[in-house]
Amino acid sequence: MLSSILRGAAAGAAGATALNAITYVDMAVRGRPASSTPEQTVEKVAHALGTEVPGDDKQKQARESGIGALLGLLTGTAVGAAYGAAHGAGWRPGVLTGGLAATGAALVGANAPMTILGITDPRRWSAADWVSDLVPHVAYGFVTAATFATTVRNRRR
Numbered sequence: 001m002l003s004s005i006l007r008g009a010a011a012g013a014a015g016a017t018a019l020n021a022i023t024y025v026d027m028a029v030r031g032r033p034a035s036s037t038p039e040q041t042v043e044k045v046a047h048a049l050g051t052e053v054p055g056d057d058k059q060k061q062a063r064e065s066g067i068g069a070l071l072g073l074l075t076g077t078a079v080g081a082a083y084g085a086a087h088g089a090g091w092r093p094g095v096l097t098g099g100l101a102a103t104g105a106a107l108v109g110a111n112a113p114m115t116i117l118g119i120t121d122p123r124r125w126s127a128a129d130w131v132s133d134l135v136p137h138v139a140y141g142f143v144t145a146a147t148f149a150t151t152v153r154n155r156r157r
Contacts, residue, residue, distance in 0.1 A: 004088030005081050007151040008144075012080015015102065015144030022136040027112050032132075037114050038068025044117045072125070075109045082145050087148065095145045103141025 027034060042064040046053050051065045083102055093101060111133070114120045125133070 001085065001087040002078075004084040006084065007150055008084015008087065009077050009081040011147035011151065012077045012083065012102075013073070014147045015106070015140040015142075016079060018143040019106070019136040019140040020072075022139045023037070026071045026132060026135070033074035035113050037119050038072060039064040039126045040119045041114050041117060042067045044119065059133025072110065075131065077106045077143075078138060080148070083144060083148060087152070093145070095142065095149050096118065098148070099138075099142035101141070102144040103138050107133070107137050108146075 026032065039061065040054065053060050055065070079102060082105065083098065111120065111122060115122060121128060122130075122133075
């Protein structure tokens with residue numbers, strides 16, 4: 001089981017890299033700024049915990065940006081670890097089913113906290129907003145599933 005979880009975590013990290021790459025390509029092509037929602041999430045969570053991110057305004061913004069990015073990587077790695085745990089428990093999807101499952105889990109893992117905290121409301125997103133969110137998460141899901149499937153095939157040899 002532990003081996004499946006660790007391979008899933010590695011696959012999730014690969015998926016998170018794909019998600020980030022697609023996001024950066026989108027930003028470069030369309031000239032759009034980075035989303036501020038990860039930083040807002042860090043700020044709201046810190047406030048809810050009765051603390052603040054330390055530093056002057058510039059340092060605070062930089063720290064919130066870094067922590068927000070790290071939380072995204074943590075989410076991607078954790079979803080991958082859960083994917084591996086499910087595999088270790090007997091779930092054996094193909095890349096298509098596994099990719100769709102990982103996509104859905106990553107979408108929920110990324111957007112549910114921000115929705116609960118009132119930072120975003122997917123019901124109010126435009127079509128462009130949905131595409132900007134879905135495409136990188138689909139890349140995440142399929143890279144995670146394909147990477148994990150490769151580790152399973154390689155272990156059988």
